[in-house]
Amino acid sequence: MQRVFRNRVEQGLSTKRYLFYIAQNYAYAMLRPLQDAILARGDQVYWFLEGSEVNPNHLKSTELRWHSVADVIAWQPDVAFVPGNVVPSFIPGLKVALFHGFDTGKRKSEGNKGHFAIRNCFDLYCTQGPSTTGRFQELAKQHGHFEVVETGWAALDPLFKPMADNPYMSQDGRKTVLMCSTFSKQISCARTLFDTVKDLMATDEWRWLIQFHPKMEPEVVQMYQALCDEMPNAQFIETDNVLPLLTAADVMLCDTSSIVLMFLMLQKPVVTFNNKVPGPHLYNITDAAEVHHALTHALTYPAALMQGIADYTQSLHPYRDGHSSERVLAAVDNLLAKGTSHLKAKPSNLIRHLKMRKKLGYWKI
Structure with a gap:
């Protein structure tokens, strides 16, 4: 990877090439704010879409895509920027983990799984804030085959800039x-x-916007779609960009989904139902009969709750300047x-990479 870049620079090809590897x-x-920052520097971006769960129709006409691993x-x-958990070792370039959400803490009992799982794929982790950076730095010392830089989450950059025509x-x-909900049946509040x-x-007291995790079970999606069709308010x-929804809402009703933490970044209250990691930053309830009272009270923006949100988000993601993308690029540079x-060299993970070769249909060495 390092040799390839230097050779291209020696040939007068000074622009960098960035791959967005998504599934x-x-x-x-999540990646478009970073794409904007890259293009502003005069560098190149191509997308690569892995698997059947990512819809190519969401690509804009101006966005470039490679259709095969060979390309x-x-x-x-x-x-290669990755907002997911894994990337094949045979993809060229520095492998950079950007995360697809915040750490909700719902899997802390499982050690370093979930948000902190090290799958031996990445050279660099760009962390979101102090609450996760320290742990990743400890893991970097333990494993020795990646670096950690706190940059803020590039996906949130538009949240801190004016959003016209919402x-x-x-x-x-x-x-x-x-109202949002995760797809996991054990913790979802939707049903x-x-x-x-x-x-x-x-x-008709409030307006309602309903948005679920893309993996939500179809039956639940159909229930709420039919309900919203009946209700004028x-x-x-279904969207690939939740940021306009977060900006438009005054309060969120949710469970233990990581989208809760994105909403809190706007210093707005969240009513959670049976949240697995409750705290002073959340208005958590355990009885459906409490929903109306909880939403009504949360909409008064009580001082203790708002202070809890301020304290929590300062540790979670202290960057409010909308320039985390630039910090990511600086760390990569x-x-x-x-x-x-x-x-250190990464562990081989032979079985995983054989599976990825099979999935992508690529067997060249």
């Missing part, structure tokens, strides 16, 4: 409730709260400049 639709919105390898990217903003002065939400929608939204010879 889920939510990655589009990617022939192009020789300097860097179609989800209230037009009649009513408060807007955004349990369906009747309660239906009754609240019927009162409700809208069910630094590692490209010094190379990776100081890092």
Whole structure:
């Protein structure tokens, strides 16, 4: 990787080549702020879509895509950015982990799984804030084959910049409730709260926006779609970009989904149902009968709750300048400049990489 970049520079090809390696639709919105920063520098971006769960129709007409691994390898990217968990070792370039969400803490009992799982794929982790950076730095010392730099999460850059023409903003002065839910049946609030939400929608007190994790079971999606079709004050939204929804809402109703933490970054209250890691930053309830009271009280922005949110988000993601993308690129530039010879070799993970070769249909050495 390091040798390839230097040779291209020696040939007068000073622009860097960045690959966006994605497997889920939510990655589009997460990576576009970084794409904007890259293009502003005059460098190149190509997308590579892995698997059947990512829809190519979400690509914009101006965005470039490689259709095969062979194309990617022939192009020789300097860097592969990944908002997921794994990337094949045969993809060229520096492998950079950007994360697809915040650490909700729901899997802390399982040690270093979940957000902190080290799958031996990456050279650099760009962490979101102090609450996770320290642990990743400890893991870097333990494993020795990657670096860690706290940059903030590039996906949130648009959240801290003016957002024009948001179609989800209230037009009649009513408060807007955004209901979200994770797909895991064990912690999802969607089924349990369906009747309660239906009754609240019927009162016409608030506007409702409903958005679920893309892996939500189809039956639940259909239930809420049908409900929103019946209610003039409700809208069910399937989107690859949740940021306009977060901006438009006044309060969120959710469970233990990581989208809760994204919403908190706007210093707005969240009512959670049976959250697995409750704290002073959340208005957590355990009974569906409490939903109306909880939402009503949260919308008064109580001082203790808002202070809890402020304290929590300062540790989670203290960057509010909208320039985390630039910090990511600076961290990558630094590692490209010094190379990776100081890092240990990654474990081979032979079985995983054989599976990925089979999945991608690529067997060349």
